[in-house]
Amino acid sequence: MYLRRRVAGGAACCVGCAFGRWPSQPAAQEKAGSATDAVQPVKGGGRAEAADCIVVGGGIVGAVVARDLARRGAEVVLLERSSCGSEASGLSAGTLWSAGMPRLVTERDAATYLRAGSSELLRSLGEACEYNRCGALELAVTPEDVCWLRQDCEAGKRKGLAVEWVEGVDLIMLEPALAGGSALAAIHTPLSGSVQPALATRAIADQAESAGGRVIEGEEALSIDRSQDGSAWVVCTSGGQRFAAAHVVLAAGAWSAPLAATAGVRLPVVPVKGVICTSPAPPSTLRKVIYECSSRRHFTEVGDGRNDLLATPAKCTHGQDGTHRLVRKLYAKQCGPSDEHQLVFGGDRIPGVRDDDYSVPEETERAVWAHATELFPAAIYDLVRGTLRAASDEAGAWAGLMPFSADGKPIVGELAPLGLPNLWMACGFGPSGVMEGPMAASLLAARLAARLGFAGDGDGVGLGGDEEQRAVMRAIDPCREGCCARC
Ligand SMILES: Cc1cc2nc3c(=O)[nH]c(=O)nc-3n(C[C@H](O)[C@H](O)[C@H](O)COP(=O)(O)OP(=O)(O)OC[C@H]3O[C@@H](n4cnc5c(N)ncnc54)[C@H](O)[C@@H]3O)c2cc1C
Incomplete structure:
Protein backbone atom coordinates (compact mmCIF):
# COMPACT_ATOMS: atom_id res chain seq x y z
CA MET A 1 0.00 0.00 0.00
CA TYR A 2 1.44 3.39 -1.00
CA LEU A 3 0.10 6.72 0.11
CA ARG A 4 1.78 9.40 -1.86
CA ARG A 5 1.80 11.35 -5.06
CA ARG A 6 5.10 11.54 -6.89
CA VAL A 7 6.14 15.07 -7.77
CA ALA A 8 8.93 16.63 -9.80
CA GLY A 9 12.43 16.07 -8.51
CA GLY A 10 11.58 12.66 -7.15
CA ALA A 11 10.14 13.98 -3.90
CA ALA A 12 7.08 12.28 -2.54
CA CYS A 13 4.34 14.05 -0.65
CA CYS A 14 2.03 12.58 1.94
CA VAL A 15 -1.66 12.89 1.28
CA GLY A 16 -3.03 15.96 3.01
CA CYS A 17 0.22 17.95 3.01
CA ALA A 18 0.92 17.82 -0.68
CA PHE A 19 1.42 20.78 -2.97
CA GLY A 20 1.89 24.42 -2.33
CA ARG A 21 1.75 26.22 0.92
CA TRP A 22 1.76 24.73 4.35
CA PRO A 23 -1.03 25.70 6.69
CA SER A 24 1.16 27.91 8.84
CA GLN A 25 2.06 30.26 6.01
CA PRO A 26 0.81 33.82 6.36
CA ALA A 27 -2.60 34.76 5.06
CA ALA A 28 -3.14 37.20 2.23
CA GLN A 29 -2.43 40.86 2.66
CA GLU A 30 -5.46 42.81 3.70
CA LYS A 31 -6.57 45.72 1.59
CA ALA A 32 -6.32 48.98 3.52
CA GLY A 33 -9.73 50.17 4.66
CA SER A 34 -11.50 47.06 3.34
CA ALA A 35 -14.82 45.75 4.61
CA THR A 36 -12.93 43.05 6.49
CA ASP A 37 -11.75 45.75 8.90
CA ALA A 38 -15.35 46.22 9.91
CA VAL A 39 -16.90 44.26 12.75
CA GLN A 40 -20.34 42.76 13.38
CA PRO A 41 -22.01 41.91 16.70
CA VAL A 42 -22.63 38.15 16.92
CA LYS A 43 -24.73 35.77 19.02
CA GLY A 44 -23.27 35.06 22.43
CA GLY A 45 -21.55 38.44 22.47
CA GLY A 46 -18.28 39.46 20.87
CA ARG A 47 -17.66 40.76 17.39
CA ALA A 48 -16.68 39.28 14.05
CA GLU A 49 -14.65 40.47 11.08
CA ALA A 50 -16.96 41.45 8.26
CA ALA A 51 -16.81 40.74 4.53
CA ASP A 52 -19.26 40.60 1.64
CA CYS A 53 -18.85 36.85 1.30
CA ILE A 54 -17.12 33.99 3.10
CA VAL A 55 -16.18 30.97 1.02
CA VAL A 56 -15.51 27.81 3.03
CA GLY A 57 -13.12 25.38 1.30
CA GLY A 58 -10.11 26.04 -0.92
CA GLY A 59 -10.53 23.27 -3.47
CA ILE A 60 -10.92 24.14 -7.13
CA VAL A 61 -14.59 25.04 -6.60
CA GLY A 62 -14.12 27.41 -3.66
CA ALA A 63 -11.06 28.97 -5.28
CA VAL A 64 -12.97 29.88 -8.46
CA VAL A 65 -15.88 31.33 -6.47
CA ALA A 66 -13.49 33.47 -4.39
CA ARG A 67 -11.50 34.59 -7.42
CA ASP A 68 -14.49 35.58 -9.52
CA LEU A 69 -16.10 37.48 -6.63
CA ALA A 70 -12.86 39.29 -5.81
CA ARG A 71 -12.35 40.22 -9.45
CA ARG A 72 -15.76 41.86 -9.48
CA GLY A 73 -14.82 43.94 -6.46
CA ALA A 74 -16.48 42.01 -3.62
CA GLU A 75 -14.74 41.69 -0.25
CA VAL A 76 -14.25 37.94 -0.01
CA VAL A 77 -12.64 35.71 2.60
CA LEU A 78 -11.67 32.17 1.59
CA LEU A 79 -11.22 29.83 4.58
CA GLU A 80 -9.22 26.66 3.95
CA ARG A 81 -8.46 24.32 6.83
CA SER A 82 -5.25 22.99 5.27
CA SER A 83 -3.74 24.34 2.04
CA CYS A 84 -5.61 25.13 -1.16
CA GLY A 85 -5.83 22.07 -3.40
CA SER A 86 -4.67 19.67 -0.71
CA GLU A 87 -7.75 17.43 -0.95
CA ALA A 88 -9.72 16.00 -3.89
CA SER A 89 -8.82 18.82 -6.26
CA GLY A 90 -5.08 18.32 -5.87
CA LEU A 91 -5.30 14.54 -5.61
CA SER A 92 -7.39 14.04 -8.72
CA ALA A 93 -6.18 12.75 -12.07
CA GLY A 94 -7.10 16.03 -13.73
CA THR A 95 -8.63 14.48 -16.81
CA LEU A 96 -10.96 16.86 -18.66
CA TRP A 97 -13.60 15.33 -20.92
CA SER A 98 -15.14 17.89 -23.23
CA ALA A 99 -17.08 17.66 -26.47
CA GLY A 100 -17.76 21.37 -26.78
CA MET A 101 -21.17 22.99 -26.46
CA PRO A 102 -24.39 21.37 -27.65
CA ARG A 103 -26.38 23.45 -30.16
CA LEU A 104 -29.21 23.71 -27.66
CA VAL A 105 -28.55 23.50 -23.92
CA THR A 106 -31.30 21.96 -21.82
CA GLU A 107 -31.19 20.80 -18.21
CA ARG A 108 -30.13 17.36 -19.45
CA ASP A 109 -27.01 18.88 -21.01
CA ALA A 110 -25.79 20.55 -17.82
CA ALA A 111 -22.73 18.32 -17.43
CA THR A 112 -21.70 18.77 -21.08
CA TYR A 113 -22.06 22.54 -20.74
CA LEU A 114 -20.09 22.68 -17.47
CA ARG A 115 -17.30 20.57 -18.97
CA ALA A 116 -16.99 22.77 -22.04
CA GLY A 117 -16.90 25.90 -19.88
CA SER A 118 -14.49 24.51 -17.30
CA SER A 119 -12.15 23.35 -20.01
CA GLU A 120 -11.94 26.90 -21.41
CA LEU A 121 -11.50 28.34 -17.93
CA LEU A 122 -8.64 25.97 -17.14
CA ARG A 123 -7.07 26.53 -20.54
CA SER A 124 -6.90 30.24 -19.75
CA LEU A 125 -4.54 29.46 -16.84
CA GLY A 126 -1.85 28.72 -19.41
CA GLU A 127 0.92 26.20 -19.71
CA ALA A 128 2.09 26.61 -16.12
CA CYS A 129 -0.82 24.40 -15.08
CA GLU A 130 0.09 21.83 -17.73
CA TYR A 131 -3.20 22.17 -19.54
CA ASN A 132 -2.97 19.80 -22.48
CA VAL A 195 -4.52 19.62 -16.43
CA GLN A 196 -2.25 19.35 -13.38
CA PRO A 197 -5.04 19.88 -10.85
CA ALA A 198 -2.93 20.88 -7.84
CA LEU A 199 -1.12 23.54 -9.87
CA ALA A 200 -4.41 24.77 -11.32
CA THR A 201 -6.09 25.08 -7.91
CA ARG A 202 -3.10 26.92 -6.48
CA ALA A 203 -3.00 29.26 -9.47
CA ILE A 204 -6.69 30.12 -9.09
CA ALA A 205 -6.31 30.72 -5.34
CA ASP A 206 -3.34 32.99 -6.09
CA GLN A 207 -5.47 34.88 -8.61
CA ALA A 208 -8.10 35.33 -5.90
CA GLU A 209 -5.46 36.90 -3.66
CA SER A 210 -4.11 39.09 -6.45
CA ALA A 211 -7.63 40.37 -7.05
CA GLY A 212 -7.86 41.44 -3.40
CA GLY A 213 -9.47 38.34 -1.89
CA ARG A 214 -8.27 37.20 1.50
CA VAL A 215 -7.14 33.56 1.36
CA ILE A 216 -6.67 32.15 4.84
CA GLU A 217 -5.09 28.70 5.00
CA GLY A 218 -4.81 26.53 8.09
CA GLU A 219 -8.11 27.83 9.49
CA GLU A 220 -10.98 25.36 9.77
CA ALA A 221 -14.58 26.54 9.75
CA LEU A 222 -16.40 24.93 12.66
CA SER A 223 -19.90 26.33 12.28
CA ILE A 224 -22.14 28.53 10.16
CA ASP A 225 -24.77 30.44 12.08
CA ARG A 226 -26.90 33.59 11.93
CA SER A 227 -25.62 36.82 13.46
CA GLN A 228 -27.42 38.19 16.52
CA ASP A 229 -29.68 40.47 14.49
CA GLY A 230 -30.14 37.86 11.76
CA SER A 231 -28.75 40.14 9.05
CA ALA A 232 -25.56 38.17 8.38
CA TRP A 233 -24.02 34.72 8.50
CA VAL A 234 -21.24 34.08 11.00
CA VAL A 235 -18.53 31.48 10.53
CA CYS A 236 -16.55 30.41 13.61
CA THR A 237 -13.12 28.89 13.07
CA SER A 238 -10.69 26.56 14.79
CA GLY A 239 -8.38 29.51 15.47
CA GLY A 240 -11.08 31.17 17.56
CA GLN A 241 -11.86 33.74 14.88
CA ARG A 242 -15.32 34.80 13.76
CA PHE A 243 -16.15 36.09 10.30
CA ALA A 244 -19.46 37.69 9.38
CA ALA A 245 -20.80 38.24 5.90
CA ALA A 246 -24.08 38.75 4.11
CA HIS A 247 -23.32 35.64 2.04
CA VAL A 248 -21.63 32.32 2.75
CA VAL A 249 -20.64 29.77 0.11
CA LEU A 250 -20.08 26.22 1.34
CA ALA A 251 -17.47 24.54 -0.89
CA ALA A 252 -15.92 22.11 1.58
CA GLY A 253 -15.99 19.09 -0.73
CA ALA A 254 -16.53 15.73 0.96
CA TRP A 255 -16.68 17.49 4.36
CA SER A 256 -19.56 19.80 3.47
CA ALA A 257 -22.45 17.90 5.08
CA PRO A 258 -21.43 18.28 8.77
CA LEU A 259 -20.88 22.01 8.26
CA ALA A 260 -24.21 22.40 6.48
CA ALA A 261 -25.85 20.71 9.47
CA THR A 262 -24.57 23.50 11.76
CA ALA A 263 -26.66 25.88 9.64
CA GLY A 264 -29.69 23.58 9.90
CA VAL A 265 -29.34 22.01 6.44
CA ARG A 266 -29.41 18.34 5.50
CA LEU A 267 -26.96 18.16 2.61
CA PRO A 268 -26.87 14.80 0.78
CA VAL A 269 -23.11 14.63 0.21
CA ALA A 406 -27.09 11.16 -3.84
CA ASP A 407 -28.23 11.62 -7.44
CA GLY A 408 -24.80 12.10 -9.00
CA LYS A 409 -25.32 15.77 -9.86
CA PRO A 410 -23.50 18.77 -8.39
CA ILE A 411 -25.27 20.88 -5.77
CA VAL A 412 -24.82 24.53 -6.66
CA GLY A 413 -26.93 27.53 -5.77
CA GLU A 414 -28.72 29.41 -3.02
CA LEU A 415 -30.93 27.93 -0.31
CA ALA A 416 -33.42 30.83 -0.35
CA PRO A 417 -36.37 28.51 -1.16
CA LEU A 418 -35.62 26.69 2.12
CA GLY A 419 -35.88 29.99 4.02
CA LEU A 420 -32.08 30.39 4.15
CA PRO A 421 -31.34 33.34 1.87
CA ASN A 422 -27.70 34.18 1.14
CA LEU A 423 -26.50 30.69 2.05
CA TRP A 424 -25.05 29.05 -1.06
CA MET A 425 -23.94 25.47 -1.74
CA ALA A 426 -21.10 24.64 -4.16
CA CYS A 427 -20.35 20.97 -3.64
CA GLY A 428 -21.30 17.42 -4.61
CA PHE A 429 -19.13 17.28 -7.74
CA GLY A 430 -18.26 13.64 -7.12
CA PRO A 431 -15.82 12.19 -9.67
CA SER A 432 -15.95 15.16 -12.07
CA GLY A 433 -15.26 18.31 -10.07
CA VAL A 434 -12.16 19.37 -11.96
CA MET A 435 -13.92 19.15 -15.31
CA GLU A 436 -17.28 20.56 -14.11
CA GLY A 437 -16.55 22.54 -10.95
CA PRO A 438 -14.80 25.64 -12.33
CA MET A 439 -17.64 26.62 -14.67
CA ALA A 440 -20.34 25.89 -12.09
CA ALA A 441 -18.43 27.97 -9.53
CA SER A 442 -18.10 30.76 -12.06
CA LEU A 443 -21.86 30.78 -12.72
CA LEU A 444 -22.56 30.86 -8.98
CA ALA A 445 -20.13 33.74 -8.47
CA ALA A 446 -21.80 35.72 -11.26
CA ARG A 447 -25.20 35.33 -9.60
CA LEU A 448 -23.90 36.11 -6.15
CA ALA A 449 -21.98 39.17 -7.36
CA ALA A 450 -25.11 40.49 -9.06
CA ARG A 451 -26.98 40.13 -5.75
CA LEU A 452 -24.25 42.14 -4.05
CA GLY A 453 -24.56 44.79 -6.73
CA PHE A 454 -21.26 44.03 -8.46
CA ALA A 455 -21.52 43.74 -12.21
CA GLY A 456 -18.68 43.11 -14.63
CA ASP A 457 -17.22 40.31 -16.63
CA GLY A 458 -16.52 37.08 -14.85
CA ASP A 459 -14.01 34.55 -16.06
CA GLY A 460 -15.53 31.65 -17.86
CA VAL A 461 -19.07 33.08 -17.80
CA GLY A 462 -19.73 33.75 -21.41
CA LEU A 463 -20.81 30.40 -22.75
CA GLY A 464 -24.33 30.28 -24.05
CA GLY A 465 -27.08 32.77 -23.35
CA ASP A 466 -28.92 33.62 -20.13
CA GLU A 467 -31.60 31.03 -20.83
CA GLU A 468 -29.00 28.28 -21.26
CA GLN A 469 -27.21 29.27 -18.08
CA ARG A 470 -30.51 29.25 -16.22
CA ALA A 471 -31.23 25.74 -17.53
CA VAL A 472 -27.86 24.54 -16.24
CA MET A 473 -28.39 26.14 -12.84
CA ARG A 474 -31.84 24.55 -12.57
CA ALA A 475 -30.30 21.11 -13.16
CA ILE A 476 -27.87 21.54 -10.26
CA ASP A 477 -30.14 23.57 -7.96
CA PRO A 478 -29.65 22.56 -4.30
CA CYS A 479 -33.40 22.76 -3.73
CA ARG A 480 -34.29 20.23 -6.44
CA GLU A 481 -36.38 17.26 -5.37
CA GLY A 482 -34.52 14.86 -3.08
CA CYS A 483 -31.61 17.23 -2.51
CA CYS A 484 -31.13 19.75 0.32
CA ALA A 485 -33.68 20.04 3.13
CA ARG A 486 -33.98 21.74 6.52
CA CYS A 487 -32.97 19.63 9.51
C1 LIG B 1 -8.43 9.89 -7.10
C2 LIG B 1 -9.31 10.93 -7.72
C3 LIG B 1 -9.32 11.11 -9.10
C4 LIG B 1 -10.13 12.09 -9.67
N1 LIG B 1 -10.07 12.31 -11.02
C5 LIG B 1 -10.79 13.32 -11.56
C6 LIG B 1 -10.65 13.63 -12.94
O1 LIG B 1 -9.87 13.02 -13.65
N2 LIG B 1 -11.40 14.65 -13.44
C7 LIG B 1 -12.28 15.35 -12.66
O2 LIG B 1 -12.95 16.24 -13.18
N3 LIG B 1 -12.41 15.08 -11.35
C8 LIG B 1 -11.69 14.09 -10.78
N4 LIG B 1 -11.82 13.81 -9.45
C9 LIG B 1 -12.87 14.49 -8.67
C10 LIG B 1 -12.46 15.89 -8.28
O3 LIG B 1 -11.18 15.85 -7.73
C11 LIG B 1 -13.44 16.48 -7.27
O4 LIG B 1 -14.76 16.38 -7.75
C12 LIG B 1 -13.17 17.96 -7.05
O5 LIG B 1 -11.81 18.16 -6.77
C13 LIG B 1 -14.01 18.52 -5.92
O6 LIG B 1 -13.58 19.83 -5.67
P1 LIG B 1 -14.04 20.58 -4.38
O7 LIG B 1 -13.42 21.92 -4.42
O8 LIG B 1 -15.52 20.49 -4.27
O9 LIG B 1 -13.48 19.68 -3.17
P2 LIG B 1 -12.01 19.58 -2.54
O10 LIG B 1 -10.96 19.70 -3.56
O11 LIG B 1 -12.00 18.38 -1.67
O12 LIG B 1 -11.92 20.89 -1.68
C14 LIG B 1 -12.61 21.06 -0.47
C15 LIG B 1 -11.70 21.84 0.44
O13 LIG B 1 -12.42 22.20 1.60
C16 LIG B 1 -11.54 22.13 2.69
N5 LIG B 1 -12.35 22.00 3.90
C17 LIG B 1 -13.09 20.94 4.29
N6 LIG B 1 -13.71 21.20 5.45
C18 LIG B 1 -13.36 22.47 5.78
C19 LIG B 1 -13.68 23.31 6.88
N7 LIG B 1 -14.49 22.90 7.86
N8 LIG B 1 -13.13 24.55 6.92
C20 LIG B 1 -12.29 24.98 5.93
N9 LIG B 1 -11.95 24.21 4.88
C21 LIG B 1 -12.49 22.98 4.80
C22 LIG B 1 -10.67 20.92 2.40
O14 LIG B 1 -9.45 20.97 3.10
C23 LIG B 1 -10.51 21.02 0.89
O15 LIG B 1 -9.32 21.70 0.53
C24 LIG B 1 -10.99 12.87 -8.84
C25 LIG B 1 -10.95 12.71 -7.46
C26 LIG B 1 -10.11 11.76 -6.89
C27 LIG B 1 -10.07 11.62 -5.40
Missing part, protein backbone atom coordinates in the same frame (compact mmCIF):
# COMPACT_ATOMS: atom_id res chain seq x y z
CA ARG A 133 -5.74 19.55 -25.09
CA CYS A 134 -4.58 16.12 -26.24
CA GLY A 135 -8.04 14.66 -26.87
CA ALA A 136 -9.60 11.62 -25.23
CA LEU A 137 -10.71 8.18 -26.35
CA GLU A 138 -13.63 6.45 -24.69
CA LEU A 139 -13.12 2.79 -25.51
CA ALA A 140 -15.52 -0.06 -26.19
CA VAL A 141 -14.09 -3.52 -25.53
CA THR A 142 -17.07 -5.83 -26.18
CA PRO A 143 -19.54 -6.00 -29.09
CA GLU A 144 -22.31 -4.85 -26.70
CA ASP A 145 -20.22 -1.87 -25.63
CA VAL A 146 -19.58 -1.04 -29.30
CA CYS A 147 -23.35 -0.90 -30.04
CA TRP A 148 -24.07 1.19 -26.97
CA LEU A 149 -21.18 3.60 -27.51
CA ARG A 150 -21.93 4.03 -31.22
CA GLN A 151 -25.48 5.12 -30.41
CA ASP A 152 -24.07 7.54 -27.85
CA CYS A 153 -21.74 8.94 -30.50
CA GLU A 154 -24.58 9.42 -33.00
CA ALA A 155 -26.69 11.15 -30.34
CA GLY A 156 -23.75 13.45 -29.61
CA LYS A 157 -23.37 14.34 -33.28
CA ARG A 158 -27.07 15.18 -33.55
CA LYS A 159 -26.58 17.63 -30.67
CA GLY A 160 -23.68 19.26 -32.48
CA LEU A 161 -20.97 17.91 -30.17
CA ALA A 162 -17.36 17.40 -31.24
CA VAL A 163 -17.35 13.59 -31.23
CA GLU A 164 -15.85 11.19 -33.78
CA TRP A 165 -16.24 7.42 -34.14
CA VAL A 166 -12.95 5.56 -34.60
CA GLU A 167 -12.13 1.89 -34.96
CA GLY A 168 -9.55 -0.52 -36.35
CA VAL A 169 -6.33 0.93 -37.67
CA ASP A 170 -7.60 4.50 -37.22
CA LEU A 171 -7.88 3.88 -33.50
CA ILE A 172 -4.34 2.50 -33.26
CA MET A 173 -3.00 5.43 -35.27
CA LEU A 174 -4.58 7.83 -32.80
CA GLU A 175 -3.24 5.89 -29.81
CA PRO A 176 -0.48 3.40 -30.63
CA ALA A 177 -0.38 2.24 -26.99
CA LEU A 178 -3.66 0.40 -27.65
CA ALA A 179 -2.05 -1.93 -30.21
CA GLY A 180 -2.71 -5.55 -29.32
CA GLY A 181 -5.14 -4.58 -26.56
CA SER A 182 -8.82 -5.30 -26.09
CA ALA A 183 -10.23 -2.03 -27.49
CA LEU A 184 -12.53 -2.51 -30.51
CA ALA A 185 -13.67 1.06 -31.14
CA ALA A 186 -13.92 4.42 -29.44
CA ILE A 187 -15.44 7.86 -29.32
CA HIS A 188 -12.73 10.43 -29.93
CA THR A 189 -13.28 13.85 -28.36
CA PRO A 190 -10.50 16.13 -29.65
CA LEU A 191 -11.47 18.92 -27.23
CA SER A 192 -10.78 16.76 -24.17
CA GLY A 193 -7.48 16.86 -22.35
CA SER A 194 -5.94 17.21 -18.96
CA VAL A 270 -20.90 11.76 1.36
CA PRO A 271 -17.20 10.95 0.94
CA VAL A 272 -16.40 8.35 -1.70
CA LYS A 273 -12.84 7.10 -2.00
CA GLY A 274 -11.13 7.40 -5.36
CA VAL A 275 -7.85 5.60 -5.96
CA ILE A 276 -5.05 6.30 -8.42
CA CYS A 277 -2.16 3.98 -9.29
CA THR A 278 0.93 5.32 -11.02
CA SER A 279 3.74 4.00 -13.10
CA PRO A 280 6.89 5.76 -14.24
CA ALA A 281 7.05 6.05 -18.03
CA PRO A 282 8.98 7.85 -20.74
CA PRO A 283 7.22 10.94 -22.18
CA SER A 284 4.77 10.21 -25.03
CA THR A 285 3.94 6.68 -23.86
CA LEU A 286 0.27 7.70 -24.01
CA ARG A 287 -0.98 10.34 -26.44
CA LYS A 288 -4.60 10.52 -25.35
CA VAL A 289 -6.60 10.54 -22.16
CA ILE A 290 -8.27 7.13 -22.02
CA TYR A 291 -11.63 6.15 -20.54
CA GLU A 292 -13.17 2.69 -20.85
CA CYS A 293 -16.92 2.96 -21.47
CA SER A 294 -18.26 -0.15 -19.73
CA SER A 295 -18.54 1.54 -16.33
CA ARG A 296 -20.44 4.53 -17.75
CA ARG A 297 -22.72 2.16 -19.58
CA HIS A 298 -23.35 0.17 -16.43
CA PHE A 299 -23.88 3.29 -14.29
CA THR A 300 -26.46 4.48 -16.82
CA GLU A 301 -28.25 1.15 -16.85
CA VAL A 302 -28.32 1.04 -13.06
CA GLY A 303 -29.99 4.44 -13.25
CA ASP A 304 -28.31 7.58 -12.02
CA GLY A 305 -30.53 9.54 -9.71
CA ARG A 306 -32.61 6.60 -8.59
CA ASN A 307 -30.37 5.75 -5.68
CA ASP A 308 -30.33 7.59 -2.39
CA LEU A 309 -27.80 7.72 0.39
CA LEU A 310 -29.42 4.79 2.14
CA ALA A 311 -28.41 2.71 -0.86
CA THR A 312 -25.37 3.59 -2.97
CA PRO A 313 -24.72 7.06 -4.37
CA ALA A 314 -24.93 7.13 -8.16
CA LYS A 315 -21.78 6.32 -10.17
CA CYS A 316 -19.93 4.26 -7.52
CA THR A 317 -18.01 1.11 -8.43
CA HIS A 318 -18.75 -0.57 -5.10
CA GLY A 319 -21.86 -1.21 -3.03
CA GLN A 320 -22.51 0.82 0.10
CA ASP A 321 -20.53 -1.55 2.32
CA GLY A 322 -17.46 -0.61 0.28
CA THR A 323 -16.35 -4.20 -0.21
CA HIS A 324 -18.35 -5.53 -3.16
CA ARG A 325 -17.27 -4.31 -6.59
CA LEU A 326 -20.35 -3.86 -8.77
CA VAL A 327 -18.65 -2.22 -11.73
CA ARG A 328 -15.08 -2.35 -13.02
CA LYS A 329 -13.71 1.00 -14.14
CA LEU A 330 -10.52 2.33 -15.73
CA TYR A 331 -9.20 5.65 -16.96
CA ALA A 332 -5.63 6.66 -17.74
CA LYS A 333 -3.50 9.61 -18.70
CA GLN A 334 0.12 10.62 -18.92
CA CYS A 335 1.11 13.49 -16.62
CA GLY A 336 3.29 16.46 -17.47
CA PRO A 337 6.77 17.39 -16.26
CA SER A 338 5.77 18.34 -12.70
CA ASP A 339 4.69 14.73 -12.14
CA GLU A 340 7.70 13.35 -14.03
CA HIS A 341 5.46 12.27 -16.92
CA GLN A 342 4.20 9.34 -14.89
CA LEU A 343 1.16 7.40 -16.06
CA VAL A 344 -1.85 7.55 -13.77
CA PHE A 345 -4.55 4.91 -13.81
CA GLY A 346 -7.76 5.41 -11.89
CA GLY A 347 -10.64 3.17 -11.22
CA ASP A 348 -12.53 2.37 -8.06
CA ARG A 349 -15.00 4.73 -6.41
CA ILE A 350 -15.65 3.24 -3.00
CA PRO A 351 -18.53 4.50 -0.81
CA GLY A 352 -19.13 3.80 2.86
CA VAL A 353 -15.75 5.20 3.94
CA ARG A 354 -14.81 7.52 6.79
CA ASP A 355 -13.90 11.07 5.88
CA ASP A 356 -10.27 10.48 6.91
CA ASP A 357 -9.72 7.13 5.20
CA TYR A 358 -6.97 7.47 2.59
CA SER A 359 -5.89 3.84 2.59
CA VAL A 360 -5.37 2.15 -0.77
CA PRO A 361 -6.93 -1.32 -0.90
CA GLU A 362 -4.53 -3.85 -2.38
CA GLU A 363 -7.44 -5.38 -4.25
CA THR A 364 -7.99 -2.06 -6.02
CA GLU A 365 -4.37 -1.89 -7.11
CA ARG A 366 -4.53 -5.44 -8.46
CA ALA A 367 -7.76 -4.69 -10.34
CA VAL A 368 -6.38 -1.49 -11.89
CA TRP A 369 -3.16 -3.12 -13.12
CA ALA A 370 -5.02 -6.14 -14.49
CA HIS A 371 -7.43 -3.87 -16.35
CA ALA A 372 -4.60 -1.67 -17.66
CA THR A 373 -2.70 -4.62 -19.09
CA GLU A 374 -5.84 -5.75 -20.95
CA LEU A 375 -6.19 -2.39 -22.65
CA PHE A 376 -2.51 -1.63 -23.31
CA PRO A 377 -0.61 -4.91 -23.41
CA ALA A 378 2.13 -3.92 -25.80
CA ALA A 379 3.06 -0.51 -24.50
CA ILE A 380 2.20 -0.76 -20.85
CA TYR A 381 2.74 -4.36 -19.89
CA ASP A 382 6.49 -4.10 -19.43
CA LEU A 383 6.16 -0.83 -17.57
CA VAL A 384 3.57 -2.25 -15.24
CA ARG A 385 5.52 -5.46 -14.71
CA GLY A 386 8.61 -3.39 -13.99
CA THR A 387 6.62 -1.14 -11.70
CA LEU A 388 5.27 -4.02 -9.70
CA ARG A 389 8.69 -5.63 -9.47
CA ALA A 390 10.32 -2.42 -8.33
CA ALA A 391 7.63 -2.05 -5.66
CA SER A 392 7.82 0.96 -3.38
CA ASP A 393 10.67 2.76 -5.14
CA GLU A 394 8.82 3.01 -8.40
CA ALA A 395 5.17 2.20 -7.96
CA GLY A 396 2.81 4.71 -6.47
CA ALA A 397 -0.76 4.90 -5.42
CA TRP A 398 -2.86 7.33 -3.49
CA ALA A 399 -6.46 7.86 -2.50
CA GLY A 400 -8.60 10.96 -2.21
CA LEU A 401 -12.11 11.65 -0.98
CA MET A 402 -14.64 12.77 -3.55
CA PRO A 403 -17.83 14.64 -2.60
CA PHE A 404 -20.60 12.44 -4.00
CA SER A 405 -24.20 13.61 -4.04
